[in-house]
Each structure stands twice: as C-alpha cells, then as structure tokens.
Amino acid sequence: MSAHIVSRQLLRWTLRCANRSILNQKGLVRNALPTSSRVLSSNHYQTGVQPNADTSNLKTGKELTLRSLLDMGFTDTQAEQVCDAVTKSRGHSDTALSTLTTLFVLGLNPSSVLKVLEKCPDLYRVKGAQFNQRISNLRKLGLLEGSMQRVVSYYPQILTFPMKRINNVVRFLRERCLFTFPQATDILRDSPAVVEEDLGPLEYKFQYVYFRMGVKQAEMVRSKLFRVPLEEVRCRHCFLERRGLYQTPDKKGQTLILNPKLNDILGVNEETYLAEVAMATQEEYSIFRKLMEKEWQEEEGQERDMMSGGDEEDDDEEEGEIDGYQKRRKR
Known part of the structure; x- marks a missing residue:
C-alpha cells in the first residue's frame, strides 16, 4: 500500500x-x-x-x-x-x-x-511539527528505513531531543573524535543514548580508548563503545593491564603481546570477560574494582586541589594544546 x-x-x-x-x-x-x-x-x-x-x-x-x-x-x-x-x-x-x-x-x-x-x-506531548522535523533530521543523518524503526523502538527518547542537540553530538563525533559520517551514523543507530551525554566525559572516553588503549575509530564503532560507561571501560582495561594481558601500543602501534580486541573486552558480559579474556575469578575482579574506585577518588581529589591552587601561567600555556584525557594525563 x-x-x-x-x-x-x-x-x-x-x-x-x-x-x-x-x-x-x-x-x-x-x-x-x-x-x-x-x-x-x-x-x-x-x-x-x-x-x-x-x-x-x-x-x-x-x-x-x-x-x-x-x-x-x-x-x-x-x-x-x-x-x-x-x-x-x-x-x-x-x-x-x-x-x-x-x-x-x-x-x-x-x-x-x-x-x-x-x-x-x-x-x-511532542507537537506534530516538531515530531516530523526531528524525524526528517534523523533521516538526513543517515537513519533510513529499518535503522529509523530500530532506533525509535530501542530508544524512543531520541525524538524528545531538539535537533540542535543531536546535530551537535554528531558534529562532535566527526570533528573532535574524527569519525567518518557513516561511522557517526552507526554510533547514532547502535548507541542512540549518546545524545544525552555531556560532551566533556564523552570526549574523555574517546581519548582514553584512543590514546591509552591504542584503539582506532573503526574498532570503537564495531564494539559499540559508547554503550559502555567510562568506569566499566577503565576497570576492565586496567584489570587486564595489571595482569599483563594488555599493553599500550607504542608510537608505531606495536606491542610485545597480542592485545585482545576491544569487542572481546566490552562486548561480552562480565562472566564471559573474566573466563575468556581476563582469566580471573569473580572475587579477584571484585577486589580490584574496589581498589580502583578508591584510587580514582584519590586522583580526582588531587586534580581538584591542583585546579584550585595551580599556577595560572602554566594553565594558560596548556590551554588550547591538550584537553580531556590528555590534559589529565599531563598533570
């Protein structure tokens, strides 16, 4: 019909x-x-x-x-x-x-x-004109037949956000994280809740995985990175690293060991992750998680102290050169 x-x-x-x-x-x-x-x-x-x-x-x-x-x-x-x-x-x-x-x-x-x-x-409560404009905007961003139905069924809240907000997130993914347009569309389709995240923490998550883990954009998209909270990403990665099962690649992208794929780390439940990737028990991981949470709290406290009592001249030199994950690592 x-x-x-x-x-x-x-x-x-x-x-x-x-x-x-x-x-x-x-x-x-x-x-x-x-x-x-x-x-x-x-x-x-x-x-x-x-x-x-x-x-x-x-x-x-x-x-x-x-x-x-x-x-x-x-x-x-x-x-x-x-x-x-x-x-x-x-x-x-x-x-x-x-x-x-x-x-x-x-x-x-x-x-x-x-x-x-x-x-x-x-x-x-969404007015008809707004509804149609938002749907048309999502189509322009690449969500066509099938993808549109999938997104609306999985995350209907996306139709409650103004077009400007969604466009800003897509622009951020392309300009700040250097995803291609098709990759940004895939992120919007597979992880639509990304539109409600603050861009600061979102950038930190990207930079952590890109610089600290040495993972490129295509693998991030395949693993549906933006569905996973930053704390879970850091915890699983650091647990592998401290067990000698993950190594940050050097400038040439090389490592002395074969790192597991990002999807194998994040795309499985905790039980599978521990049994097949980390080779550890639930008790070991639970203890490690508690220690990491304490460690992160101490780091955040130190950062707040440095922000409140740091040298303004040094801050000016750093501004514009690095941000997000890189800024926190340099301090």
Whole structure:
C-alpha cells in the first residue's frame, strides 16, 4: 500500500472522528464500540507503509477517541492503556493523535507503538511539527528505513531531543573524535543514548580508548563503545593491564603481546570477560574494582586541589594544546 493511500485512509478516519466527544477534560472519550467497525486494522499498518512517507500533509483530528484507537488497530485493552497513558502524561488529544499517526507511518504496528510509548510517555506531548522535523533530521543523518524503526523502538527518547542537540553530538563525533559520517551514523543507530551525554566525559572516553588503549575509530564503532560507561571501560582495561594481558601500543602501534580486541573486552558480559579474556575469578575482579574506585577518588581529589591552587601561567600555556584525557594525563 502506498503512502498516498495510507494518507487518504487516515484522512477519512480522522474526519469520521472529528466530532466525537472527549474524555474527561483532556479530550479523550471512552465510548466502547465493537472492534468489527474498525476502518484500518493493524495489518494495514504492518504492510506497505513506507518509512519515508511524508506525514506533513496528514490532517489529524482534534480529538482522540477510544473508537479512533480501535480504528487504528489497537485492541480494546491497548486502547484503554493509551487513553490512561495520555491522561497520566498530561498530554493533549491533538498532540497524542499526531504522535500515534507519525509512529504508524514510520512502519510500526500497534503493539510496537504501544511499547514505544510505554518506554517514553513524553512522546505524547511532542507537537506534530516538531515530531516530523526531528524525524526528517534523523533521516538526513543517515537513519533510513529499518535503522529509523530500530532506533525509535530501542530508544524512543531520541525524538524528545531538539535537533540542535543531536546535530551537535554528531558534529562532535566527526570533528573532535574524527569519525567518518557513516561511522557517526552507526554510533547514532547502535548507541542512540549518546545524545544525552555531556560532551566533556564523552570526549574523555574517546581519548582514553584512543590514546591509552591504542584503539582506532573503526574498532570503537564495531564494539559499540559508547554503550559502555567510562568506569566499566577503565576497570576492565586496567584489570587486564595489571595482569599483563594488555599493553599500550607504542608510537608505531606495536606491542610485545597480542592485545585482545576491544569487542572481546566490552562486548561480552562480565562472566564471559573474566573466563575468556581476563582469566580471573569473580572475587579477584571484585577486589580490584574496589581498589580502583578508591584510587580514582584519590586522583580526582588531587586534580581538584591542583585546579584550585595551580599556577595560572602554566594553565594558560596548556590551554588550547591538550584537553580531556590528555590534559589529565599531563598533570
């Protein structure tokens, strides 16, 4: 089914629902009607909906009714859940209806839409124009059919961030971390929560893995580095290093031992990491983790003291030359 036909059916459906009464004072109606009267079943949305369909011309109704939710393909129970969720999220009928319509046009079926909204009820309050602009922006960043659905299903919060924020993170990955555009797209697809991180700690994590571990950008992307907290990265790496199982490469990228791949270190659960990579027991790793946490706290305390009582002239000389991980290492 083409996007044009879907748009025309949605228009017909919204016109039928436009004059229905609203629920409570929020604009929602609980007129339980038989499911046999649905205009669009879930199958209409599961097949033939183009992820790239333009939703800007869809005319959404002013009211979201239980009947309209049934027409969309929700079951009676699911429709009740949506009504309750809109009320609890303090969303408005028109914005909620626009949100549902846009998610369907992305190619999600009713069950997937419900899961997305359960993960992120804030989407009920996103205005239609903002919704479409943010989706269009993500497409420009390389999230096309399949990738868009995957990201929205896994991390729907990405649609609550302003375009400027997401663009700044992608620009940071390309300019400060020297990832290529396709690599930055892969990071956004596989680790979308990166958009909510502060850029300072994000840069420190990159520089730690790049300089301290000697890992290049392509391997970082394959290992989904930005899904792993910095503390976990440092702890697993330092544990291997102190056991003689990892060595920082020299300027030519050479080591005296064969380092394990970053994905083997970070891409497995702790049990597998200890058994197959670190060759250690859980008790040994637990003790080491506690010692490392204490060590990091002492380092941070020393850094704060140096920042508060350091030589301003020396600070000026360092400014602009190094930052993030490199600055902390030099001090």
